[in-house]
Amino acid sequence: MKNLHTRTQLVHAGTRRSQYGELSEAIYLTQGFVYPSAEAAQARFDELGDDEFIYARYGNPTVAMFEDRIAMIEGAEAAFATASGMAAVNGALFALLEAGDHIVAAKALFGSCLFIVDTLLPQYGVEVTLVDGTNLDEWRAAMRPNTKVCFFETLSNPTLEAIDIAGVAAIAHDFGAKVVVDNVFATPIFQRALTLGADVIIYSATKHIDGQGRCLGGVVLGDKDFIRGPLETYLKHTGGALSPFNAWVMLKGLETLDLRVRAQADTALKLSNALENHKKLARTIYPGLKSHPQHELVNRQMEAGGTVFSLEIIGGKAAAFRFINALEIVLISNNLGDAKSIITHPATTTHSRLTAEQLADLGISEGLVRVSVGLEDFGDLLGDIEAALNSG
């Protein structure tokens, strides 16, 4: 499998067939496993062999298929699947940090990630510095002898700023710190964070990997020492395991991931190009646009601009709400990466926990809306968005 292309790996990697030779991957909907003898049970508890299982909180064959498939396409030595994206973030950070350590994180973080970093970790004695992730000088200035982790999302949500993974990795590694990247917006198809220097990658599989709005899930990828060592130890004892049923949904999601995100990114680029100079818009933000302030960096580390663009509607919250309410195809929700196109008003929903000052600092204005582009027809989506813009 290793020498084959991503499309092939997404369909075949990690498959374990039972004695029945099923074509589609089996759902092993079992929390436990039966041993042929007391001696066999003892042996398995003494040392778990390859492809042996004792309890679904530790591992399960369907979950293992999902882990092996995504590890293969990322080029990671190992993966541990989790109940949600947040279980993955929590697991990775708590497995890497202890009291007295220091973490540097980009301040443009998903709300729950920010809660873990700026509220939870300090309660356990971890020192935290938040930086403007796009500014490598700030990363360097924030590093301390006890810095163990540099953590960021690239692209950021919802302003779609890119963070230079190789640049941050060079700084972090100078200080012996690990680079943990939340790669959700970039997807495993468009950005290979390990190749760029990251040590650990996190996904919310809830987003593009499912891609059809059904299940929560997540995964942590990295080297074998970390994943099978402290990460697995932390997660298996704290209960963040992915359910076998959800793992099966994610496995089937992986089969079509490449096709879906390429089609979605293609439409996102065409839409943002078509909307860029619209008179009702102050700004169109899409990493694939030449006007994106970091277009060169995006080109260097991503194969395409992703499946999400943001629009700044002139006229603030009232105009943004009018626009959102006038849409007929694009749905109002807060998921992303879905087959259905979705619009979000971050300031009043996903980012409402932030103060006015923090929102301003992150460039999240009252007129900003985030659009996750789905699999619908480009012309239909453009028609819907233009009609809604022009109705206000």
Ligand SMILES: *Cc1c(COP(=O)(O)O)cnc(C)c1O
């Ligand atoms: C959704 C999301 C998460 C959290 O994932 P869940 O599956 O909802 O727990 C973390 N990071 C980013 C960037 C996300 O978009």
